[in-house]
Amino acid sequence: MSKVSDIYSRCYDKYFYLGLFLGLLIILATTVYTTNSISGILFACIPISCVIIFYLFKYPHFLLIAIFIINYIIMGICRYILDLQGGIVMDASLALILFILIVRTVFFTVDYWKRFNNPLTYLSLIWLIYCIMEILNPYTTIELWMTSVRGLGFYLFLFVVVTTALFKHYKYLKKILLLWGILTIFAVLKAVIQKFIGFDWAENHWLYVEDAAKTHIIYSGIRYFSFFTDAANFGCSMALSMVVFSISALYIKSKKLRVFFIIVAILAGYGMLISGTRTVLAILFAGYAIFILISRLRKVIIGGTFLVLSLFIFLNFTNIGESNSDIRRMRTAFQGTEDASFNVRIENQKKMREFMPNHPFGVGIGKAKHADSNDHMYGLATDSSLIYVWIETGIVGLILFISIFLFVVARGIYDILFHIKNKELKGIMSALVAGLSGILIASYGNEILQQFPNGPILYICMTFIMMGRYFDKEIENKEAENSKLSSENEYNSN
Structure with missing residues (x-):
């Protein structure tokens, strides 16, 4: 009976906050419509802002889900709002969630840090x-350090935390996969609009x-780029989604989710193709090879x-589909020294090797x-990311x-082979490890x-990989509890 009342209480809370939020939203909209005063609009924002913050204090995991969504679309929004800084939005969101966690820990004695004691936390902290x-590096300035250290140093640690x-x-892993799949579909649809309808004013400006x-x-x-920073970023993200969702589809128990994951993988593959990004082939070959x-x-x-050998032979040793510009561009990934952009990168790296031995800690x-x-x-x-870090x-720094x-x-491979027993979880962990390997x-x-x-998506995936053992134990305990309840019910019925 207590479980039923608990579920009822949670549902009541959610509907209460939803109704309050919608009511305040109507008041805000009415204020905006009837006044031209900025101060009046800002004053009207106070009640709805308080409700949102209070709700997030009670259910902080929703803020992390919101951050996941913001992370996915923020650069597309910045293309339309030129003065908006995507990095600052993410910084503010992470600062808010850390503040909420600290307040809840100090004043409400909520223990969020039981699993904080793991190798990835310490490695990311190091x-x-x-x-x-690196602020002490004499070749850079404090201003330049401050503009770049967030994305390079802080995000890895903060997203892990x-x-x-x-x-x-475990339910949150599945929720993130579902949300990730939905966002991937929207990203592909935006690229399809660019291809068959055309670019809008903001995209033409860019x-x-x-x-x-x-x-x-x-x-x-x-090369189509959807609402990403560029086509390369879009293509690599789609290749990552294709690897993760195609492998997960082989193991997920829910038939509806399996169909959904297959659709996501197919659409992501199409988005990857029209991005014209040749690097995606490394994600596919490395990711699927690791999974195999x-x-x-x-x-x-x-x-x-x-399948992997067939794809390699198709692209490297045949001219099939050469009339298709997307396939033709992918095929140039195997041309090596014949490719102009590849040669430019090699020449640049040669010049870098001339001075980098004198900078073991980088140029700052x-x-x-x-x-x-x-x-x-x-x-x-x-x-490239690795050259940038170097x-x-x-x-x-690069070695670290x-x-x-x-x-x-x-660690993920070891757990998959020797620790994780649940078949569905093992498959999803394999998908995340394969995707991470390909991106690396x-x-x-x-x-x-x-x-x-x-x-940020990869940092979240890395954290999930490290939590695989805990998820497996949780599933095992839940199955044991369900089996015990089933036995008791059967005994009572007899």
Whole structure:
């Protein structure tokens, strides 16, 4: 009876807050419509803001879900609101959620930190401390350091902390997958609109006024970018979604979710194709190869190997589909030295190797993107996440950064092979490990990890991978409890 009353109480709370929110929203809309006073509008915002904050204090995990959504669409919004700074919006959101967690811990004795004691937390903290110490690097300035250290150092640690604190149960992993799938579909639909209807005023401004057309409207065709920062970021995100959802679909128990995941994977594959981003092939080949190796299922190994080899042969040794500009551009990924942009990157890296041995701690955070005419990096583009980390934090920072990702991948594989027993969870963990492995390889070719939404999504996925053992134990305990209740009910009925 207590469970029923508890469920009723929670439903009542939600509907109460929803009704109050809608009522205050109507008051706010009426005020905006009837007054031209900014102060009046701001005053009308106070009640609804208080309700939102109070609700988030009571259910802080909803704020993290909101941050996940904001992270996915913020750069698209910034294209329409030119003065809006996506990084500042994310900073404010993370600061609010940390404030809520600290207040609830101190004044309401809510323990969010039981799982804080894990290797990823400490590794990300070490990385954060290293990035903070980079303020002492004589080659950069405090201003440049402050503009870049958030995305490079703070986000990894903060997303690990808040995800560990608030997404402690297996149901949240499935909720995030569902939400991620919905957002992926919207991203593909936006790219489809760009392809078949055309670009809107904000996208045309970005292409032709901000000069993005030179990298997106090229000889091989148009590279579509949806509401992402650019086509490369969009393509890599779609490839990640394709790997994660296609593998998860093989293991998810719910038939409805399985169909949904398959649809997401297919649409993500199409979005990846029209992005014209060749780096996505690294995500596919590396991701599926890792999955094949850890699956230990004969039919998956045979079938997966056949599909991967077939794709490689199709792109590298045939001319099938050459009339299609998207396929033709993907095929150039295997041309190596014949590709002009590839040669430019190789030449840039040669020049970087000339001075980087003298900078074991890098040229300083923020300096790579804001080099002066007398700097080593002047006129050289980093072009990829790993090169960017190498230049700004040196070989010491690069080794530490890569080690964090490799540790998570190794820990995930170990848990999948030897610890996790639940088949569905094992499959989802395999999908996350495969996606993370693919992105890590692709980050040598494109700047993925320091971009919204891919960076925060990966940090959340890394945290879920580290929590795999806890989820498995939770599922095991729940199944044991259900089995016990079933036995008791059967005994009582007899």
